[in-house]
Amino acid sequence: MRTSLWFLPCRRSVLSAGPAPRGLDVLRHGAPHPGRPRKWVGGLASARPRSRSGRCYSRRGRAERSCRAADPGQGPGQGSRMLNVPSQSFPAPSSQQRVASGGRSKVPLKQGRSLMDWIRLTKSGKDLTGLKGRLIEVTEEELKKHNQKDDCWICIRGFVYNVTPYMEYHPGGEDELMRAAGSDGTDLFDQVHRWVNYESMLKECVVGRMAVKSAVPKVSLSGFSFLNHCTDYREEKKVLNGMLPKSQVTDTLAKEGRSSPSYDWFQTDSIVTIVIYTKQKDINLDSVIVDHQDDSFRAETLIKDYSYIIHIELSHEIEEDFSVRVVENVGKIEIVLKKKESTSWKHLGHPLENHNSLIPKKDTGLYYRKCRLISKEGVTHDTKLFCLMLPPSTHLQVPVGQHVYLKLTITGTEIVKPYTPVSDSLPSEFKEPVLLNNKYIFFLIKIYPAGLFTPELDQLQIGDFVSVSNPEGNFKISQFQELEDLFLLAAGTGFTPMVKILNFALTNIPSLRKVKLMFFNKTEDDIIWRSQLEKLAFKDKRFDVEFVLSAPTSEWNGKRGHISPALLSEFLKRSSDNSKVLICICGPTPFTEQGIRLLHDRNFSKEEIHSFTA
Numbered sequence: 308m309r310t311s312l313w314f315l316p317c318r319r320s321v322l323s324a325g326p327a328p329r330g331l332d333v334l335r336h337g338a339p340h341p342g343r344p345r346k347w348v349g350g351l352a353s354a355r356p357r358s359r360s361g362r363c364y365s366r367r368g369r370a371e372r373s374c375r376a377a378d379p380g381q382g383p384g385q386g387s388r389m390l391n392v393p394s395q396s397f398p399a400p401s402s403q404q405r406v407a408s409g410g411r412s413k414v415p416l417k418q419g420r421s422l423m424d425w426i427r428l429t430k431s432g433k434d435l436t437g438l439k440g441r442l443i444e445v446t447e448e449e450l451k452k453h454n455q456k457d458d459c460w461i462c463i464r465g466f467v468y469n470v471t472p473y474m475e476y477h478p479g480g481e482d483e484l485m486r487a488a489g490s491d492g493t494d495l496f497d498q499v500h501r502w503v504n505y506e507s508m509l510k511e512c513v514v515g516r517m518a519v520k521s522a523v524p525k526v527s528l529s530g531f532s533f534l535n536h537c538t539d540y541r542e543e544k545k546v547l548n549g550m551l552p553k554s555q556v557t558d559t560l561a562k563e564g565r566s567s568p569s570y571d572w573f574q575t576d577s578i579v580t581i582v583i584y585t586k587q588k589d590i591n592l593d594s595v596i597v598d599h600q601d602d603s604f605r606a607e608t609l610i611k612d613y614s615y616i617i618h619i620e621l622s623h624e625i626e627e628d629f630s631v632r633v634v635e636n637v638g639k640i641e642i643v644l645k646k647k648e649s650t651s652w653k654h655l656g657h658p659l660e661n662h663n664s665l666i667p668k669k670d671t672g673l674y675y676r677k678c679r680l681i682s683k684e685g686v687t688h689d690t691k692l693f694c695l696m697l698p699p700s701t702h703l704q705v706p707v708g709q710h711v712y713l714k715l716t717i718t719g720t721e722i723v724k725p726y727t728p729v730s731d732s733l734p735s736e737f738k739e740p741v742l743l744n745n746k747y748i749f750f751l752i753k754i755y756p757a758g759l760f761t762p763e764l765d766q767l768q769i770g771d772f773v774s775v776s777n778p779e780g781n782f783k784i785s786q787f788q789e790l791e792d793l794f795l796l797a798a799g800t801g802f803t804p805m806v807k808i809l810n811f812a813l814t815n816i817p818s819l820r821k822v823k824l825m826f827f828n829k830t831e832d833d834i835i836w837r838s839q840l841e842k843l844a845f846k847d848k849r850f851d852v853e854f855v856l857s858a859p860t861s862e863w864n865g866k867r868g869h870i871s872p873a874l875l876s877e878f879l880k881r882s883s884d885n886s887k888v889l890i891c892i893c894g895p896t897p898f899t900e901q902g903i904r905l906l907h908d909r910n911f912s913k914e915e916i917h918s919f920t921a
């Protein structure tokens with residue numbers, strides 16, 4: 308086990324907005340949970356949970372036929388399923404979603420083992436840890452002992468979970484979970500789905516936390532507080548008066564030959580301006596995300612693969628709305644706050660978690676704000692266009708090709724799923740896409756009646772709230788540079804990243820000669836925005852769309868089947884022999900994986916292919 312693990316709890320689970328596991332609440336607030344009081348005891352765990360049969364979902368069916376990599380035990384898909392992660396391998400090989408009218412074999416979910424069933428079990432009051440409510444300090448040696456299917460503990464970010472009872476409910480299957488058995492699964496978890504809210508999903512499985520190694524100051528169990536570890540936050544709670552010394556900023560970029568970002572602030576009677584000097588040229592309004600929630604003011608600036616964070620408890624009150632400006636050629640960001648009272652501020656405020664630090668983006672954790680549901684409009688028989696409004700105290704623009712995570716509390720458990728924002732429509736002569744100060748975010752979301760998240764989302768009333776995370780994803784606008792041919796391969800809701808890509812490419816890339824979309828669906832009724840796509844193809848001669856159906860009616864005259872060498876060879880015709888080309892692909896994971904293989908077979912390079920995954 309890596310030593311760095313011992314510090315991990317500081318990173319996200321402790322100080323972020325998300326709740327700590329139930330037992331941890333006990334520790335933080337001193338009051339036991341009403342359902343089942345749990346207390347920490349020293350020493351090793353002696354109690355072992357009773358043995359379980361722990362069978363896995365059957366993995367027969369269509370996924371095996373069409374795509375070997377869909378099997379969790381093989382190929383690039385390996386390691387991609389752990390804990391609550393239907394989405395990455397979505398739909399699961401045995402998923403009901405894989406059941407089509409085309410005579411494909413059907414393997415239903417094992418009865419009573421859906422994630423909803425798991426949530427019910429966690430609410431049943433059953434002892435899922437096998438420790439009758441005690442929370443213990445777990446040593447490395449002890450953790451290693453619990454490495455069997457019928458006795459499986461896993462450590463994530465310093466907390467140890469008994470996942471034995473969860474085995475049968477894990478959407479990715481037992482084998483994936485067993486890869487981390489008796490060990491620190493943090494890296495594996497982060498590689499696969501760091502966004503999954505395991506704290507909430509597994510809160511009834513918390514055994515305790517890893518024992519602190521002697522090199523680290525020991526904390527007493529009685530007055531245990533995870534904040535104790537975060538010395539820079541609590542102990543150095545000092546007044547900010549403009550820029551901190553440069554040495555206090557992690558100088559990662561300097562190591563790469565770039566200078567570190569810094570910040571400063573100044574004021575007039577009515578405003579306070581926080582200025583962030585990124586010292587980078589490719590900064591724009593998408594690069595900075597600002598939130599003012601309760602007492603916390605937080606600005607996260609994305610610089611390459613790092614986040615530069617300003618996180619302050621402001622010394623005085625400000626108005627809800629603020630403005631953000633970017634001076635692109637010097638990489639300067641100005642955040643203009645309106646004072647509630649026109650007094651002179653002696654200092655800006657107190658530093659909060661990660662303030663004035665530059666950290667790898669993957670380590671920042673997901674930051675959420677509550678957005679109001681403004682409208683919900685049917686698009687196909689099962690897909691809807693949702694419009695959410697950001698709070699006035701948030702500046703957030705989701706870059707082209709990126710996704711966010713939506714979070715809802717379902718039966719007391721926080722559930723998180725990724726979704727890709729779209730524009731409200733495709734460009735047309737009749738309707739300009741809604742911009743409205745970027746306060747609105749649109750999503751095209753398919754509702755799965757047997758799904759965990761989407762039926763809840765569908766139940767929301769106008770005015771209800773959904774939590775929306777910061778954007779993630781590795782698509783870069785620079786991939787469009789000098790682009791001549793853009794080919795888009797989308798299946799089902801895999802169309803969603805293509806919406807902004809289409810809009811952006813057709814309006815901003817002068818070199819573009821040809822944009823083609825091949826859109827795979829089951830039936831005509833499943834095609835999202837068909838008439839908009841046809842109108843766009845009619846209006847813009849550079850754009851062409853082809854629909855391919857896997858389960859069409861006999862009247863369908865268009866293309867049929869699945870992604871195949873024959874379909875691709877016809878589709879991928881360049882405008883000229885050496886044209887600069889980009890191919891984007893998105894859909895069910897096996898579709899995407901198969902598409903990538905076929906594209907490589909046709910000698911397209913890695914740089915010419917962008918696949919969208921979680």
Ligand code: FAD
Nearest residue numbers: 393399401402403726727752753757758759760761803921
């Ligand atoms: P789930 O609970 O995941 O279930 C869906 C279906 O699969 C149900 O029929 C269920 O019964 C079945 N199922 C689930 N697990 C199993 C299993 N183990 N065995 C058998 N059957 C199973 N979707 C959109 O609609 N729009 C988007 O913009 C969008 N963007 C995305 C972006 C990214 C990066 C990713 C990775 C996914 C995106 N998705 C998008 C998919 C989305 O995240 C969810 O996966 C989807 O909405 C289904 O969620 P759910 O909880 O409702 O369904």
Ligand code: NAP
Nearest residue numbers: 397398798799800801828829857869894895897898919920
């Ligand atoms: P769907 O309707 O089930 O399928 C769309 C089309 O893809 C159908 O024609 C289907 O054929 C075909 N298909 C499915 N599996 C295939 C395979 N293994 N090989 C070849 N073709 C295959 O799709 P959906 O329900 O909308 O699901 C969309 C998927 O896209 C979800 O898994 C979602 O997670 C993913 N998505 C990812 C992102 C991202 O950014 N990563 C964004 C949005 C959506 P059949 O009729 O034979 O099934």
